[in-house]
Amino acid sequence: MSFHSELSVTAIDDFKLRTLSLIDAQPVSFFLDSNNSEQSQPRNYSTFDWVTGLGTLQKIEVPLNNLFDLQKFLDREKKFTFITLAYDLKHEIENIEDTLPSYTKWPKVLVYQPQFIISCKNNLINISSQGNAIETEAQIFNQIKHYQLPLFHPLPKIRFEPNETKINYLDKISTIKKHIQAGDVYEINYCTAFNAIADINPLSAFLKINQFSPMPFAAYVKFKDQFVLCASPERFLKKEKSTILTQPIKGTKPRILAGSDTHQVNELAHSLKDQTENVMIVDLCRNDLSRIAKKKSVSVPKLFEIQSFKQVHQMVSTIEAKVDEKICFTDVLRATFPMGSMTGAPKVSAMQLAAKYETQQRNIYSGSIGYITPEGDFDLNVVIRSLVGNKKNNYLSYAAGGAITAASSPIEEYEECLLKAKILDQIF
Numbered sequence: 277m278s279f280h281s282e283l284s285v286t287a288i289d290d291f292k293l294r295t296l297s298l299i300d301a302q303p304v305s306f307f308l309d310s311n312n313s314e315q316s317q318p319r320n321y322s323t324f325d326w327v328t329g330l331g332t333l334q335k336i337e338v339p340l341n342n343l344f345d346l347q348k349f350l351d352r353e354k355k356f357t358f359i360t361l362a363y364d365l366k367h368e369i370e371n372i373e374d375t376l377p378s379y380t381k382w383p384k385v386l387v388y389q390p391q392f393i394i395s396c397k398n399n400l401i402n403i404s405s406q407g408n409a410i411e412t413e414a415q416i417f418n419q420i421k422h423y424q425l426p427l428f429h430p431l432p433k434i435r436f437e438p439n440e441t442k443i444n445y446l447d448k449i450s451t452i453k454k455h456i457q458a459g460d461v462y463e464i465n466y467c468t469a470f471n472a473i474a475d476i477n478p479l480s481a482f483l484k485i486n487q488f489s490p491m492p493f494a495a496y497v498k499f500k501d502q503f504v505l506c507a508s509p510e511r512f513l514k515k516e517k518s519t520i521l522t523q524p525i526k527g528t529k530p531r532i533l534a535g536s537d538t539h540q541v542n543e544l545a546h547s548l549k550d551q552t553e554n555v556m557i558v559d560l561c562r563n564d565l566s567r568i569a570k571k572k573s574v575s576v577p578k579l580f581e582i583q584s585f586k587q588v589h590q591m592v593s594t595i596e597a598k599v600d601e602k603i604c605f606t607d608v609l610r611a612t613f614p615m616g617s618m619t620g621a622p623k624v625s626a627m628q629l630a631a632k633y634e635t636q637q638r639n640i641y642s643g644s645i646g647y648i649t650p651e652g653d654f655d656l657n658v659v660i661r662s663l664v665g666n667k668k669n670n671y672l673s674y675a676a677g678g679a680i681t682a683a684s685s686p687i688e689e690y691e692e693c694l695l696k697a698k699i700l701d702q703i704f
Contacts, residue, residue: 283400283401283402283403283413283417284399284400284401285396285399285400285401288396288399290425291396291401291420291421292326292396293425293426293483294420294421294422294423294424294425295307295328295394295420295423296328296426296479296483296496297423297424297425297426297479298330298419298420298423299328299329299330300426300478300479300498302330302331302332302498303332303335303499303500304332304335304388304498304499305328305496305497305498305499306328306329306358306388306390306495306496306497306645306647307326307327307328307495307496307497308324308326308327308328308358308493308494308495308645308646308647309325309326309486309494309495309496310322310324310325310326310492310493310494311486311490311491311492311494312325312490321492322492322655323397323655324395324396324397325395325396325397325398326395326396327393327394327395327396327647328390328393328394328395329356329358329388329389329390329391329392329393329394330390330391330392330394330416331390331391331392332388332389332390332391333353333355333389333390333391333406333407334349334353334355334387334388334389335386335387335388335389336349336386336387337383337384337385337386337387338383338384338385338387339384342368343365343368343369343385343606343609343610344606346385346387346605346606347604347605347606349387350387350605350648353389354650355389355406355407355650356389356390356393356404356406356647356648356649356650357387357388357389357647357648358387358388358389358390358497358645358646358647359385359386359387359388359644359645359646359647359648359656360382360383360385360386360497360504360640360643360644360645360659361384361385361609361613361643361644361645361656362382362383362384362385362638362639362640362643363614363618363637363638363639363640363641363642363643364384364637364638364639364643365384365385365609365613365614365643366613366614366627369609369610369613369614370623370624370627372624372627372628372631373631374631374632374637376631376634376635376636376637377635377636377637378636378637378639379471379636379637379666379671379673380502380639380640380664380665380666380671380673381502381639381666382499382502382504382639382640382643382664383499386497386499389406390406391405391406391407391409392404392405392406392409392411392416393405393406394416394420401417403416403417426479426480426483427480428480428483429476429477429480430480431476431477431480431481431484431703431704432474432475432476432704433704434472434474434476434672434700434704435472436470436471436472436672436674436697436700436704437470437471437472438468438469438470439468439469439470439471439635439636440468440635442690445468445686445690445693446686446687446690448466448633449466449680449684449686449689449690450686451633452464452466452629452633452680453680453682453684453686455629456680456681456682457682460625460629461620461621461622461625461626461629462556462620462621462622462681462682463553463556463557463620463621463626463679463680463681464619464620464626464629464630464679464680465617465618465619465620465626465630465642465677465678465679465680466630466633466634466677466678466680466689467618467630467634467638467641467642467675467676467677468634468635468675468676468677468693469635469636469641469673469674469675469676470673470674470675470676470697470700471671471672471673471674472671472672473669473670473671473672474670474672474704475667475670476665476672478496478498478503478505478665478667479496481505481663481703482496482505484703485505485507485663485699485703486507488586488587488699488702488703489507489585489586489587489661489699490507490585490586491507491508491509491585491661492509492511493506493508493509493510493511493645493657493658494506494507494508495508495645495657497645501666501667501668502664502665502666502667503664503665503666503667504640504645504659504662504663504664505662505663505664505665506645506657506659506661506662507661507662507699508657508658508659508660508661508662509525509583509585509588509590509660509661510523510524510525510590510592510617510657510658510660511523511655511656511657511658512612512615512644512646512656512657512658513608513612513615513644513654513655513656514654514655514656515599515603515608515652515653515654515655516653517601517653518598518599518600518601519596519597519598519599520565520568520569520596520597520598520599520608521594521595521596521597522561522564522565522594522595522612522615522616523592523593523594523595524554524557524558524561524592524593524595524615524616524617525590525591525592525617525658526550526553526554526556526557526591526593526617526679527544527547527550527551527553527554527580527590527591528544528588528589528590528591528692528695528696529541529543529544529588529589530587530588530589530695531584531585531586531587531588531589540589541582541584541589544582544589544591545580545582545591547591548683549681549683549684550591551580551591552681552683553679553681554579554580554591554593555579555580555593556620556621556679556681557593557616557617557621557679558576558579558593558595559621560616560619560620560621560622560623561595561612561615561616562574562576562595564611564612564616564623565595565597565611565612566597567611567612568597568599568603568607568608568611568612569597569598569599570597570598570599570600573597573598573599574595574596574597575595575596575597576593576594576595576596577594577596578592578593578594579593580593581593581594587699588695601652602652603652605648605652605654613644614627614642614643615642615644615658617658617679618642618658618660618677619642620679620680636673638675639664640659640662640664641659641660641662641664641673641675642658642659642660642675642677643659644656644657644658644659645657645659660675660676660677660696661696661699662674662675663700674697674699674700676692676693676694676696676697677693677696678692678693
């Protein structure tokens with residue numbers, strides 16, 4: 277029996293917490309949260325206030341060098357699908373290998389098809405089934421409504437150590453600037469990581485992170501012993517029928533006391549450095565989309581838009597294109613992945629230099645988390661501002677990156693990385 281039902285809930289925050297508690301008991305958990313982005317973003321910015329899955333139809337790891345098998349799976353199983361894409365897929369798309377150490381080892385591709393899709397929009401709960409279901413929508417609704425609230429586990433005080441010293445970081449940025457001056461690249465996103473060994477409860481940590489820094493592309497993903505706690509402000513790709521868009525972020529300013537916050541917005545909006553970084557990635561994204569777009573359909577409806585969140589202001593641009601509605605998902609990936617905001621320009625050269633100078637593999641960081649609908653539409657985030665962990669060895673990693681251009685100041689880039697990692701000091 278399949279069904280789709282829409283139900284009204286008064287205590288929506290309570291229902292959301294109970295839903296999280298229920299799905300956390302599963303071996304595979306996906307919870308995508310827009311954190312009421314409609315309040316600060318244009319209408320219909322997010323399809324769901326939040327969406328998750330209950331039960332399992334399919335779960336699969338698609339191995340490296342096998343996007344072909346991923347597409348075969350999606351063509352065969354035309355159902356609502358949650359997905360993660362690790363940055364390491366670049367090996368298959370652009371044949372860029374690296375020998376950097378890997379500590380978290382997130383799967384290259386993780387696909388999860390739940391028995392039930394549970395979502396919220398405007399305080400209305402939607403419950404639908406995929407395949408044959410014994411339970412009714414009312415039974416699922418009542419199961420969640422009466423499920424226990426998540427138990428909060430106190431988080432330990434954790435000291436995250438950078439994976440490179442300040443001196444090494446500054447030397448690396450100076451060396452990368454020499455590559456830029458030599459014309460090897462125009463811009464490169466260089467990433468560093470902060471690591472720790474500690475035993476934490478992933479859901480308790482996610483709830484605290486999501487409260488401290490609510491973002492429109494937050495995600496809680498758990499697979500076996502591994503987890504990703506994502507507080508991302510950035511969309512990678514959204515496809516709705518024949519329209520596809522990407523929204524790269526380049527440019528960050530911290531929020532400060534209300535009396536001076538307007539100054540921060542104005543300073544970011546008129547920052548030549550941030551505009552230069554942003555427009556380079558806009559041009560790269562226009563080029564990527566043009567590979568799959570209908571002729572003369574690529575446009576930039578919003579350039580250098582300032583979006584404000586609880587902790588930071590961001591400079592965001594929007595690039596749109598028209599595509600064939602039946603375009604293959606992996607064809608889109610081959611044209612656009614990894615995202616320009618986390619690579620640089622030219623993209624391949626930037627990725628090659630990142631592999632040369634960074635100190636550990638990015639894994640899921642700089643990758644993507646999202647969903648694909650049975651019709652082939654999808655919405656994918658950029659995995660940044662994310663804590664990645666492994667319960668088997670209690671390894672935790674939080675990465676931060678910045679766009680390096682000819683105008684970059686090594687010490688300012690270092691301080692920006694510390695700003696992005698500051699969330700760790702607030703949570704732990």
